[in-house]
Amino acid sequence: GQQLNQSPQSMFIQEGEDVSMNCTSSSIFNTWLWYKQDPGEGPVLLIALYKAGELTSNGRLTAQFGITRKDSFLNISASIPSDVGIYFCAGLNSGGSNYKLTFGKGTLLTVNP
Amino acid sequence: DTGVSQDPRHKITKRGQNVTFRCDPISEHNRLYWYRQTLGQGPEFLTYFQNEAQLEKSRLLSDRFSAERPKGSFSTLEIQRTEQGDSAMYLCASSFGPPLAFGSGTRLTVV
Numbered sequence: 001g002q003q004l005n006q007s008p009q010s011m012f013i014q015e016g017e018d019v020s021m022n023c024t025s026s027s028i029f030n031t032w033l034w035y036k037q038d039p040g041e042g043p044v045l046l047i048a049l050y051k052a053g054e055l056t057s058n059g060r061l062t063a064q065f066g067i068t069r070k071d072s073f074l075n076i077s078a079s080i081p082s083d084v085g086i087y088f089c090a091g092l093n094s095g096g097s098n099y100k101l102t103f104g105k106g107t108l109l110t111v112n113p
Numbered sequence: 114d115t116g117v118s119q120d121p122r123h124k125i126t127k128r129g130q131n132v133t134f135r136c137d138p139i140s141e142h143n144r145l146y147w148y149r150q151t152l153g154q155g156p157e158f159l160t161y162f163q164n165e166a167q168l169e170k171s172r173l174l175s176d177r178f179s180a181e182r183p184k185g186s187f188s189t190l191e192i193q194r195t196e197q198g199d200s201a202m203y204l205c206a207s208s209f210g211p212p213l214a215f216g217s218g219t220r221l222t223v224v
Contacts, residue, residue, distance in 0.1 A: 004155075033212050042117075042204050042215035043156065050211075088155050092211055098169050099144060099211045103155025 006089055006104030013079055014112050021107045022073040023089030031092040032065050032072040033101065036085045043088055047074070079111050117216035119205050125222045126195055133191045134219045138207030145188050146213060147180055148204040149173065156204050156215075162188060195223045 006023045013019055023032070031050055035043035047058050049065035049072060056063055062075045072089055086108050090101040118137040126132050138145050143164050148156035159178070161169045164185040174180075177195075182188040192199055200223045206213040 006155075031211050035215075040217075040220070042119075042206075042217045045212050045214065048212045090155070094211055097144075097163055098161050099208055099213060100146070100158050100161060100169070101156075101213060103157070105153065105155050 004089060004091060004102055004104035006107055008107060009105070010108040010110070012110045012112065015079060015081060017079055019076040019079055019083075019109060020073060021087060021109075022071060023091075023104050024071045025091055025102075026070070027091075028069040029091030029093055029102075030069065031094060032063070033090040033092065034061075034063050034072070034074045035088045035090060037088060037106070038085050046087075076109075079109075081111050081113050084109060084111050117205055117207050117214055119203075119216040119219050121219055122217060123220045123222075125224060128197060128223055129194055131191065131193045132195060132221065133189055134203055134205075134221075136188045136190070136205030136207075136216060138187070138205070139214055140186075142207035142209050142214070143185070144208045145182055146206040146208075147188070147190050148206065148215075150202040150204055150218070151200075159190075192221075195221075197223045199223050 034046045037043045047063040052069045053067045054065040060077045086106040088106045089104045120135045145162040147159040150156040162182040177193045180190045202218045204218045206215045
């Protein structure tokens, strides 16, 4: 089945630093999504990408949909302590009516104040 | 609109007991999903409803699992004869189109 490889697995950074994480797939997706999950909570959508090559920003977050449609990256600029959490990429092929997501294993981000 | 709501948030049960979880989706969303998440993993797809029809089930959904969405609104996920391997976070999500909005999940612990 489809698998997403997300890297790095974990990151320890100082407040104010920039962060970059990425996701690669063995298969093509036509939508890429980035979610953040806090402990004991469900994933919360950060950014959605719908077109190959698309670069989208949401505040300090920037994400890109790779031109091959097999990868995506997420950048966080000027990190703050509340950025701590697990970041998941998810791919979607919405050819049918089932918008079923395939998730990576997540990147655990720790920000030292 | 208060988002996707799941109940209970936590459930501890003895092995062999049956458990039922409830999900209330965002009201205008016609699609409803159940996912399971174990420690250190991303969520994995279990099943999908469009309105009241269950249109897809994962191989992860064994015969002990059943999901319903009787009137195309809320949904229930029942696990019969629970096993320790069923311990996980069960997430519900809803959507009208992509992307999906997730609830806070039900954490199941089987002892």
